[in-house]
Amino acid sequence: MSAGSAVERVEIDGDASHGQPPEFVSASGAMDAVWRMVDRVAATDVPVLVRGESGVGKDVVARTIHARSPRAHKPFLKINCAALPASLLESELFGYQRGAFTGAQNDTKGKFELASDGTLFLDEIGEMPPEMQAKLLQVLQDGEYFRVGGTKPIRVDTRVVVATNRDLEVEIARGGFRGDLYYRLNVVSVRVPPLRERPEDVPILVEHFLQRYARRYDSGLDILPDDVLDLFVRYPWPGNVRELENLVRRMVVLGDVRCIVGELKDPKPIESSAPTSTPVIAAPPTMTATAALERLGILWVAEQDELPLKDVAHRAQVAAEREAIGFMLRRCAWNKRKAAQKLQISYKALLYKIKECGIVDPRIAESLP
Ligand SMILES: Nc1ncnc2c1ncn2[C@@H]1O[C@H](COP(=O)(O)OP(=O)(O)OP(=O)(O)O)[C@@H](O)[C@H]1O
Ligand SMILES: [Mg+2]
Structure with missing residues (x-):
């Protein structure tokens, strides 16, 4: 399967994207199953938990869920829960009233409000501080919340998609993640398999990234020798698609296939x-x-x-x-x-x-x- 738009939209966390489907390619049965699941859940409003190792494409899946949903023309906002301390995360998510704290000069909407009718993507949900987990649970249960320092309840219709590369069940057992929040979020879970479980995707991904970067760097390197591709297909890719993309980009920038092959043949580092x-x-x-x-x-x-x-x-x-x-x-x-x-x-x-x-x-x- 190969899909996605011709346009790649680069976003920083929190930027709005109005229905731009991300660029992706795949050829494996394992990813076909993922896209089928994406299509099934996209039409609904239920929270989705996207799981998978680092670099497998969880962001791509989350954006595709939004892009294929009836909310596609509404905002898609992303927050990385690991990037902000609890107090900042709270005002980012829920906004604040003027005067709520030093420097709060205007009433400010949070991402939940800004993404209303659209999708809020909470990345690295496993890293969310416990006090914020309690607040998130409340919004998911009641559909409303208060801005920081606010007294008026805010009602939102925001679809929530979350992602993690952690094993949340282990986190629950360790006491780092709330079980009740987990059950709220895990209405549907989509597991994006690591690249080593879907080697059939490697050639099409290589071609995709070669084309992208050959164009960008005006390089003539747009095809790999068969023996190198074979090596790529057999390599276990511990950093998943991101590692493959990074390697292809370096190959194109350096214009040297063989030096990269040397690294793959000696996977010691x-x-x-x-x-x-x-x-x-x-x-x-x-x-x-x-x-x-x-x-x-x-x-x-x-x-x-x-x-x-x-x-x-x-x-x-x-x-x-x-x-x-x-x-x-x-x-x-x-x-x-x-x-x-x-x-x-x-x-x-x-x-x-x-x-x-x-x-x-x-x-x-x-x-x-
Ligand atoms: N099927 C795909 N087709 C094309 N590009 C892909 C595909 N899957 C992943 N990528 C690319 O690989 C890189 C890593 O993907 P992404 O950021 O979605 O991974 P992730 O699972 O969210 O990683 P992390 O856990 O580190 O956040 C991105 O540049 C993304 O565009
Ligand atoms: Mg990600």
């Missing part, structure tokens, strides 16, 4: 095979620190207008945990219970982390050419 004495994010002597951070999926600076530090920190945490967990798994010969003990986390938490970090058993990685 990603699979945590560096000797223990090596610093976690050390750049090999031939690589700049930026290139090393890009390689680890922490940073990519080309074409990046915005670089939220919170996101960088989260990716750095995942990369560092991937190193530590990979090291301990190898030391324990992939005995996960033993590794969990030594990492001082529960077995369940380790399974979640392995999934979150995209760690692949090296015996599978070894089968790569």
Whole structure:
């Protein structure tokens, strides 16, 4: 399946998008099932929980739900719940009355109001502070709320779509996420599968990004040699579509296919095979620190207008945990219970982390050419 508009709309968090469907491509049965589910829920008003590892396309799915809904011509607003402390998040979501706090000079609408009749996309919902979880639950139950410092209830008809790369069930068990909010939000859940579960998508994604970036950088590189494409299809892509996009973009910018292939053939930096004495994010002597951070999926600076530090920190945490967990798994010969003990986390938490970090058993990685 291949769909989406010819126009890519780049948005910063909170900008309104009026029904612009995002650009996406896919060819796998797994993603066909996702798009079918998207079509089914788009027509309704129910909250949707979009789940999946980092970089799989949750944003794309959330925007597509809106773009295919009867609300498509109304605003689509996004808030990253991990990016703001509770007090700021509250005034962003619900707005405030003049005089509610120092600097509140005018009555100001929150995103719930601004997105009324449209869709509000709450990204990284797993990171929402507990006090805000309680307030969100209230809006979902009552359809109304008060602005900060306000006394008049505000009624809204805002469709809520949320996304997370966390295992919310584990978060509930740990006490970090409210079970009642989870049940409210999880009316329909759409899981976007990691790229390693849908290798059929790799060629069409490569073609899509090659075309996009070859056009943008006026490069002649618009097709990959068969052996390289084959390697791409077999690679486990721990950073999912974002990693693939980033790699293709670098290939186009550098105009060099083979240097990238070298990296894929030696997946050590990603699979945590560096000797223990090596610093976690050390750049090999031939690589700049930026290139090393890009390689680890922490940073990519080309074409990046915005670089939220919170996101960088989260990716750095995942990369560092991937190193530590990979090291301990190898030391324990992939005995996960033993590794969990030594990492001082529960077995369940380790399974979640392995999934979150995209760690692949090296015996599978070894089968790569
Ligand atoms: N099917 C697809 N077709 C084309 N581009 C895609 C597709 N899926 C993802 N992308 C692109 O890959 C990148 C990552 O996707 P997206 O931001 O939606 O991931 P995400 O799951 O929201 O990641 P995160 O958990 O880090 O927020 C984006 O540039 C997006 O446009
Ligand atoms: Mg996202």
